[in-house]
Amino acid sequence: xxxxxxxxxxxxxxxxxxxxxxxxxxxxxxxxxxxxxxxxxxxxxxxxxxxxxxxxxxxxxxxxxxxxxxxxxxxxxxxxxxxxxxxxxxxxxxxxxxxxxxxxxxxxxxxxxxxxxxxxxxxxxxxxxxxxxxxxxxxxxxxxxxxxxxxxxxxxxxxxxxxxxxxxxxxxxxxxxxxxxxxxxxxxxxxxxxxxxxxxxxxxxxxxxxxxxxxxxxxxxxxxxxxxxxxxxxxxxxxxxxxxxxxxxxxxxxxxxxxxxxxxxxxxxxxxxxxxxxxxxxxxxxxxxxxxxxxxxxxxxxxxxxxxxxxxxxxxxxxxxxxxxxxxxxxxxxxxxxxxxxxxxxxxxxxxxxxxxxxxxxxxxxxxxxxxxxxxxxxxxxxxxxxxxxxxxxxxxxxxxxxxxxxxxxxxxxxxxxxxxxxxxxxxxxxxxxxxxxxxxxxxxxxxxxxxxxxxxxx
Amino acid sequence: xxxxxxxxxxxxxxxxxxxxxxxxxxxxxxxxxxxxxxxxxxxxxxxxxxxxxxxxxxxxxxxxxxxxxxxxxxxxxxxxxxxxxxxxxxxxxxxxxxxxxxxxxxxxxxxxxxxxxxxxxxxxxxxxxxxxxxxxxxxxxxxxxxxxxxxxxxxxxxxxxxxxxxxxxxxxxxxxxxxxxxxxxxxxxxxxxxxxxxxxxxxxxxxxxxxxxxxxxxxxxxxxxxxxxxxxxxxxxxxxxxxxxxxxxxxxxxxxxxxxxxxxxxxxxxxxxxxxxxxxxxxxxxxxxxxxxxxxxxxxxxxxxxxxxxxxxxxxxxxxxxxxxxxxxxxxxxxxxxxxxxxxxxxxxxxxxxxxxxxxxxxxxxxxxxxxxxxxxxxxxxxxxxxxxxxxxxxxxxxxxxxxxxxxxxxxxxxxxxxxxxxxxxxxxxxxxxxxxxxxxxxxxxxxxxxxxxxxxxx
Numbered sequence: 001x002x003x004x005x006x007x008x009x010x011x012x013x014x015x016x017x018x019x020x021x022x023x024x025x026x027x028x029x030x031x032x033x034x035x036x037x038x039x040x041x042x043x044x045x046x047x048x049x050x051x052x053x054x055x056x057x058x059x060x061x062x063x064x065x066x067x068x069x070x071x072x073x074x075x076x077x078x079x080x081x082x083x084x085x086x087x088x089x090x091x092x093x094x095x096x097x098x099x100x101x102x103x104x105x106x107x108x109x110x111x112x113x114x115x116x117x118x119x120x121x122x123x124x125x126x127x128x129x130x131x132x133x134x135x136x137x138x139x140x141x142x143x144x145x146x147x148x149x150x151x152x153x154x155x156x157x158x159x160x161x162x163x164x165x166x167x168x169x170x171x172x173x174x175x176x177x178x179x180x181x182x183x184x185x186x187x188x189x190x191x192x193x194x195x196x197x198x199x200x201x202x203x204x205x206x207x208x209x210x211x212x213x214x215x216x217x218x219x220x221x222x223x224x225x226x227x228x229x230x231x232x233x234x235x236x237x238x239x240x241x242x243x244x245x246x247x248x249x250x251x252x253x254x255x256x257x258x259x260x261x262x263x264x265x266x267x268x269x270x271x272x273x274x275x276x277x278x279x280x281x282x283x284x285x286x287x288x289x290x291x292x293x294x295x296x297x298x299x300x301x302x303x304x305x306x307x308x309x310x311x312x313x314x315x316x317x318x319x320x321x322x323x324x325x326x327x328x329x330x331x332x333x334x335x336x337x338x339x340x341x342x343x344x345x346x347x348x349x350x351x352x353x354x355x356x357x358x359x360x361x362x363x364x365x366x367x368x369x370x371x372x373x374x375x376x377x378x379x380x381x382x383x384x385x386x387x388x389x390x391x392x393x394x395x396x397x398x399x400x401x402x403x404x405x406x407x408x409x410x411x412x413x414x415x416x417x418x419x420x421x422x423x424x425x426x427x428x429x430x431x432x433x434x435x436x437x438x439x440x441x442x443x444x445x446x447x448x449x450x451x452x453x454x455x456x457x458x459x
Numbered sequence: 460x461x462x463x464x465x466x467x468x469x470x471x472x473x474x475x476x477x478x479x480x481x482x483x484x485x486x487x488x489x490x491x492x493x494x495x496x497x498x499x500x501x502x503x504x505x506x507x508x509x510x511x512x513x514x515x516x517x518x519x520x521x522x523x524x525x526x527x528x529x530x531x532x533x534x535x536x537x538x539x540x541x542x543x544x545x546x547x548x549x550x551x552x553x554x555x556x557x558x559x560x561x562x563x564x565x566x567x568x569x570x571x572x573x574x575x576x577x578x579x580x581x582x583x584x585x586x587x588x589x590x591x592x593x594x595x596x597x598x599x600x601x602x603x604x605x606x607x608x609x610x611x612x613x614x615x616x617x618x619x620x621x622x623x624x625x626x627x628x629x630x631x632x633x634x635x636x637x638x639x640x641x642x643x644x645x646x647x648x649x650x651x652x653x654x655x656x657x658x659x660x661x662x663x664x665x666x667x668x669x670x671x672x673x674x675x676x677x678x679x680x681x682x683x684x685x686x687x688x689x690x691x692x693x694x695x696x697x698x699x700x701x702x703x704x705x706x707x708x709x710x711x712x713x714x715x716x717x718x719x720x721x722x723x724x725x726x727x728x729x730x731x732x733x734x735x736x737x738x739x740x741x742x743x744x745x746x747x748x749x750x751x752x753x754x755x756x757x758x759x760x761x762x763x764x765x766x767x768x769x770x771x772x773x774x775x776x777x778x779x780x781x782x783x784x785x786x787x788x789x790x791x792x793x794x795x796x797x798x799x800x801x802x803x804x805x806x807x808x809x810x811x812x813x814x815x816x817x818x819x820x821x822x823x824x825x826x827x828x829x830x831x832x833x834x835x836x837x838x839x840x841x842x843x844x845x846x847x848x849x850x851x852x853x854x855x856x857x858x859x860x861x862x863x864x865x866x867x868x869x870x871x872x873x874x875x876x877x878x879x880x881x882x883x884x885x886x887x888x889x890x891x892x893x894x895x896x897x898x899x900x901x902x903x904x905x906x907x908x909x910x911x912x913x914x915x916x917x918x
Contacts, residue, residue, distance in 0.1 A: 200678065200681075202778070204776050204778075206776070211741065212739040212740055212741050213739055213740035214739060216739060217862065218761070218763050218765065218789060218791060218861075218862075219659065219791065219860075219861040219862020219863065220756070220861050220862060221739070221756070221861070222659075222756070222761040222763050222791045222861060223744075223746035223747070223750075223752070223755030223756050223759055223761050223791075223861070224732070224735075224736060224741075224744035224745055224746050224752040224755045224756060225736070225739070225741060225745060226741060226745040227745075227763055227764055229695070229764035229765075229766075229767050229786070230695065230699065230763075230764055232692075232767075233691075233692045233695035233696045233764070233767075234696045236688070236689065236692035236696070237692045237693045237695070237696030237697075238696075240689065273683070276683075277683060277684070277816075280671040280672055280673060280675060280680070280684070281671055281672035281816075282670065282671050282683075282684055282685060282816045283815065283816055284815045284816055285682075285683035286683055286684060286685040286686075286814065286815070286816065287682035287683050287684075288682070291682075293682070293683040296682030296683045297679070297680070297681070297682050297683060300682055302677070302681040302682050304677050304681050304686055304689075304778075304780060305686055305688035305689055305692070305769075305770065306677065306688075306770050306771055306776070306777060306778055306779055306780070306781070307688075307769065307770035307771040307772045307777070307779075307781070308688050308691075308692075308767050308768065308769045308770060308772070308784060309767065309768060309769075309772040310764075310766065310767045310768075311764065311765050311766035311767060311787070312765055312766040312787060313766045313767070313768040313785075313787075317663050317665070317765070317787055317789070317823070318765060318766070318787075319661070319663075319763075319765055319789050320765055320766075321763060321765070322765070322766070325767060326772075327688070328770070328771060328772075328776055328777075330677060330776070330778050332677060332678065332681050332682075355745065356742065356743040356745070357736075357740075357741045357742055357743055357745065364776070401678070402677075402678040402679050402680070402681060402682070403676065403677075403678020403679060404678065
């Protein structure tokens with residue numbers, strides 16, 4: 001019996017104990033946004049630290065101005081891998097929509113099998129315990145931990161990660177590894193494990209158009225006075241052409257075409273665009289013409305209007321000509337698109353279209369971050385993909401992620417370290433919502449998956 | 460000495476007493492929007508009724524579901540004229556911006572001479588007392604009132620005139636006259652008396668564009684999901700071309716060109732467009748190209764966006780794709796433009812431009828009312844204009860009014876009666892605002908003006 005087979009067998013034999021450990025962890029009310037739960041956050045950090053020390057790590061709780069970090073090390077041979085997770089959880093309101101207490105973890109029968117129900121089950125306590133359980137099994141079976149390891153957990157992921165960047169900067173030498181393993185993403189579906197290899201970045205801007213120095217009566221001024229809502233509408237309407245293409249000069253600079261191989265892989269996934277859109281009562285992909293819904297989400301940039309406001313918006317009617325109108329605009333970026341250049345192109349467009357007597361203010365000045373494309377041809381990615389494929393019914397997929405995972409960007413920028421994003425969440429896990437769950441299969445096969453991935457990366 | 464000269468002399472001699480009567484009236488706190496002032500409203504109505512009875516009218520206070528009306532009659536020869544005013548006033552908040560108590564009328568020196576300062580001084584107690592004082596002088600000098608008269612005062616003009624339409628319908632026979640004299644408007648400037656002969660009408664609509672059945676995360680759905688703000692912006696941007704012309708088919712049907720005579724009259728007024736716009740920090744007339752600011756306000760229709768709302772509009776940023784976006788749209792209408800047809804053209808445009816998966820809701824369904832153009836060639840208008848010109852330094856002007864004066868529309872629709880709109884308010888009277896005032900000259904020469912107009916219309 002190979003080491004790996006023994007580790008997998010041990011994981012199977014130890015399932016009930018692993019579940020009991022996770023339940024203990026889930027009972028801690030580590031809501032990071034609410035200072036009333038400060039002690040609970042620390043309790044979760046200390047519990048994690050003690051657990052890691054008990055399986056051979058050199059772990060400690062590190063204070064920050066916010067909630068503490070947990071850092072654990074094990075020295076060994078092979079590549080230096082940093083594993084990331086977060087022990088804090090989202091708030092639980094509205095509490096009356098939960099079928100059971102959010103911090104009373106239990107198994108419930110779901111539509112696709114047994115589920116672990118609790119706040120944090122999927123995001124991220126259940127996920128991070130998959131690799132902790134894998135390490136525990138290695139330790140039990142082999143008497144030591146596999147390779148050179150750093151484990152790094154934060155307690156502010158759900159509240160803006162205020163301490164993360166300063167902590168990474170202060171502990172560069174300690175935390176820098178060959179690559180990171182981030183367990184905070186999902187599977188393509190319940191049968192198809194996934195490695196997220198493309199993350200979209202973000203540019204954000206808030207634009208205010210101002211005209212008269214007060215709201216005007218449309219009877220008195222309607223005609224000669226500028227109307228900022230009209231000016232803003234003309235500007236926004238200019239930003240996409242009739243094919244859904246963004247018209248800002250240079251917007252698509254740095255957007256690489258999707259490789260034929262990736263395209264073929266994605267087509268094979270059998271993504272159900274109709275079902276995906278149908279869930280929110282839509283039916284037709286409305287983005288750029290010539291791209292599938294999956295391509296639009298994973299590999300194409302967007303320019304979106306997230307909010308608009310101006311004039312009288314209460315009940316009934318007021319015939320004002322508003323003094324100003326404003327909008328929040330964001331772009332999801334891919335590949336090498338430059339957020340600063342795109343922000344400038346947007347500002348230029350606004351100023352170009354501004355008529356006499358109008359002013360524009362730009363409130364964000366936040367250029368955000370570019371997209372991330374990870375090196376899927378690197379042996380790490382290929383080995384991890386094979387290891388995952390060995391565990392699950394379907395071959396593992398390299399997938400995109402329409403949103404951003406900030407920590408991955410910080411690892412890249414501050415520690416010059418790529419991330420292997422592997423997670424076992426499912427689309428219906430209700431993270432951030434009442435009745436959050438984590439499939440029991442995700443938890444059990446997740447631990448087995450990490451055992452396989454760690455074995456592949458260290459042998 | 461003619462009757463008229465004697466009446467004018469009497470008005471001059473009786474100035475102090477007239478001012479004392481107005482002050483007594485102004486002390487009544489007849490705020491119609493606030494039920495706490497119900498008794499004060501009735502007191503003002505009863506005071507007015509008693510004053511009219513004292514000068515020979517047959518006056519009575521008439522109950523309504525809201526504040527009472529005051530109706531007074533005098534039978535005589537000549538055309539039957541109905542005089543309209545309102546005895547209610549606006550609320551006084553913010554009270555701390557008043558330099559003196561709003562209901563403690565007094566004379567203060569203003570930039571252009573003495574001013575009567577009090578809530579209601581200009582809107583509308585001071586104005587309505589100009590014709591009451593003219594009638595009083597006629598009675599004192601000639602022993603009788605001039606002609607066949609109906610005086611009609613409401614107490615809900617500042618709170619929506621809820622009782623007005625039912626009252627007019629119930630008392631059609633009693634109130635129907637040959638024409639109405641409405642004293643609730645202003646002069647073109649302090650030297651130029653005015654008769655308002657064009658009022659703009661109104662079409663109102665509220666449009667909601669809906670896409671997904673909930674707000675979506677732009678990371679997850681950005682690309683394939685419809686964005687209602689984008690859809691709405693495209694629709695709004697389509698409604699005006701680059702010359703400021705409204706693009707709805709048939710929008711300008713019924714808009715008559717401005718006659719050369721009126722154009723010349725308006726050019727003679729020497730309207731200071733720069734000053735008018737400069738007061739609100741604008742400089743360039745932004746309406747339809749080829750029309751002066753005055754023409755844009757008085758004689759041209761508009762289509763304006765009064766409010767817009769959608770997505771996240773709070774502090775900071777939320778990268779949502781909103782489920783809906785909405786806007787309030789109104790059109791100021793002139794001449795024979797049909798509000799119902801224009802509303803339909805607007806709805807048609809919205810539906811034409813609606814992409815797949817979007818729905819539009821139209822919330823107002825209120826077609827509003829058309830513009831009003833009064834028959835300036837009628838001898839009544841010509842005589843009144845001459846009479847006003849005799850009193851003031853400059854010739855009286857036929858002017859437009861960018862807004863609407865609802866009672867004039869009701870008189871036309873319900874009583875089939877045109878209105879002669881003559882008033883002596885000035886642009887800086889601060890009606891509806893703290894420190895409302897009425898020029899003492901407006902009050903004194905206003906009464907003399909009515910004496911002249913009444914003389915001209917009854918002889």
